[in-house]
Amino acid sequence: MSEPTKYALPEDRIPTSWVNLIPDLPGEPLPPLSPATMEPAGPPDLAPIFPMALIEQEVSGEPEVEIPDEVREIYSLWRPTPLFRARRLERALDTPAHIYYKYEGVSPAGSHKPNSAVPQAYYNREAGTRKLVTETGAGQWGSSLALACRLFGLECEVFMVGVSYDQKPYRRAMIETWGATIHRSPSELTEAGRSQASHPSGSLGIAISEAVEVAAAAEDTNYALGSVLNHVCLHQTVIGQECIEQLELAGEYPDVVIGCVGGGSNFAGVAFPFLRRRLREGGATRFVAAEPSACPTLTRGEYRYDFGDTVGMTPLMPMYTLGHDFVPPELHSGGLRYHGDSPLVSALVKAGVVDAVAIAQTSAFAAAIRFAETEGIIPAPEAAHAIRAAIDEAEAAKEAAEERVILFNLSGHGHFDMSAYDAYHRGELADLEFSEADMEAALARLPETPAIA
Numbered sequence: 001m002s003e004p005t006k007y008a009l010p011e012d013r014i015p016t017s018w019v020n021l022i023p024d025l026p027g028e029p030l031p032p033l034s035p036a037t038m039e040p041a042g043p044p045d046l047a048p049i050f051p052m053a054l055i056e057q058e059v060s061g062e063p064e065v066e067i068p069d070e071v072r073e074i075y076s077l078w079r080p081t082p083l084f085r086a087r088r089l090e091r092a093l094d095t096p097a098h099i100y101y102k103y104e105g106v107s108p109a110g111s112h113k114p115n116s117a118v119p120q121a122y123y124n125r126e127a128g129t130r131k132l133v134t135e136t137g138a139g140q141w142g143s144s145l146a147l148a149c150r151l152f153g154l155e156c157e158v159f160m161v162g163v164s165y166d167q168k169p170y171r172r173a174m175i176e177t178w179g180a181t182i183h184r185s186p187s188e189l190t191e192a193g194r195s196q197a198s199h200p201s202g203s204l205g206i207a208i209s210e211a212v213e214v215a216a217a218a219e220d221t222n223y224a225l226g227s228v229l230n231h232v233c234l235h236q237t238v239i240g241q242e243c244i245e246q247l248e249l250a251g252e253y254p255d256v257v258i259g260c261v262g263g264g265s266n267f268a269g270v271a272f273p274f275l276r277r278r279l280r281e282g283g284a285t286r287f288v289a290a291e292p293s294a295c296p297t298l299t300r301g302e303y304r305y306d307f308g309d310t311v312g313m314t315p316l317m318p319m320y321t322l323g324h325d326f327v328p329p330e331l332h333s334g335g336l337r338y339h340g341d342s343p344l345v346s347a348l349v350k351a352g353v354v355d356a357v358a359i360a361q362t363s364a365f366a367a368a369i370r371f372a373e374t375e376g377i378i379p380a381p382e383a384a385h386a387i388r389a390a391i392d393e394a395e396a397a398k399e400a401a402e403e404r405v406i407l408f409n410l411s412g413h414g415h416f417d418m419s420a421y422d423a424y425h426r427g428e429l430a431d432l433e434f435s436e437a438d439m440e441a442a443l444a445r446l447p448e449t450p451a452i453a
């Protein structure tokens with residue numbers, strides 16, 4: 001028992017500011033474009049659905065943004081989250097690598113998502129918003145926003161991707177327990193939903209269109225997004241900042257930092273504080289973004305301007321994309337079924353600072369089982385992609401006889417995803433085909449936009 005397994009920090013070490021990577025990014029940041037004019041979008045384009053404080057964070061050039069006390073107080077319900085050394089997994093892999101994982105599953109919703117839901121609800125309450133509308137894939141974001149709205153006295157309405165709504169009835173119950181209203185998407189309630197009735201399994205892009213439509217139609221109602229946008233990545237950087245301190249306690253610094261990527265927020269959260277050091281001071285730390293091979297945005301998508309939603313109501317963002325109306329296969333990692341990616345993470349991949357890997361669903365689940373058997377925690381299927389990448393790194397370290405330090409973000413637990421584990425145990429989980437032809441067709445339907453160098 002002499003070697004520690006967990007590195008815990010006291011509550012007064014909850015970070016006091018978020019890390020904004022925008023000023024450290026290589027090259028000039030590219031502006032979003034207005035869907036109406038295809039010209040750079042400014043605050044007036046975003047004001048109908050976001051409060052000004054979040055719009056300011058979206059474009060802020062300040063390297064740090066202070067975290068309001070009320071937000072830190074709520075963070076203290078579960079933060080700082082523990083950093084674990086995966087000693088039992090290391091032994092099972094017989095690797096000289098040191099594997100660390102940051103566990104975000106200890107939040108009330110079971111993932112990293114409340115790190116941004118809480119400040120988003122806070123700034124909306126400050127701005128006098130009455131209600132927030134959002135989309136959710138696996139249900140992690142929808143439940144996080146439902147909780148945050150409850151804590152700040154806001155109403156909350158959630159459009160849940162159809163396939164996940166059917167697979168995860170207890171996520172729905174959780175969202176309702178925190179007082180939110182939930183709809184299966186595509187729904188009959190919006191024009192966007194009705195226009196997508198031919199895709200009954202739904203997608204994050206369709207659910208976003210529905211939520212934006214509802215938010216834009218009412219003065220006192222705003223929209224909240226659980227990933228992709230700069231301010232969401234910003235809020236998640238509490239993860240990496242805590243990791244830096246916890247690894248100092250362990251006397252280590254990572255050779256490689258890994259996160260799974262759906263829209264990019266948990267990857268940004270764990271990686272950006274380390275990336276800032278790498279961009280400012282150099283060093284050899286590598287960064288690996290793990291995405292599903294059935295929705296391979298970073299590894300096979302095109303880097304160009306595209307809409308954030310399916311119907312084309314949001315500003316266009318510079319990002320890797322499979323085409324906004326491409327509907328990804330019915331993957332069990334609902335949170336990774338998104339056609340686009342964070343512009344910040346996309347720019348870092350484009351600049352060669354972050355590497356992307358694509359992982360097949362069954363390979364991710366095999367890694368998740370190995371992790372559950374050794375470390376105990378049953379991971380969210382999304383997080384299983386990061387575990388696969390971490391195990392691959394540990395095996396490569398063994399091959400090279402290197403004592404590599406690996407850090408990955410375990411973004412959530414899988415307690416509401418047991419139907420996926422059930423399918424895996426029964427041998428019913430397939431590696432879904434990504435259709436290059438569908439993606440090409442979706443990209444061909446995109447409007448003319450300025451080329452990105």
Ligand SMILES: Cc1ncc(COP(=O)(O)O)c(C=O)c1O
Pocket residue numbers: 111112137138139140141226227228260261262263264265266267334335336380382383411412413
């Ligand atoms: C547990 C978990 N991890 C990861 C993700 C992917 O989102 P992001 O890339 O924004 O972290 C989700 C999204 O729902 C999630 O629920």
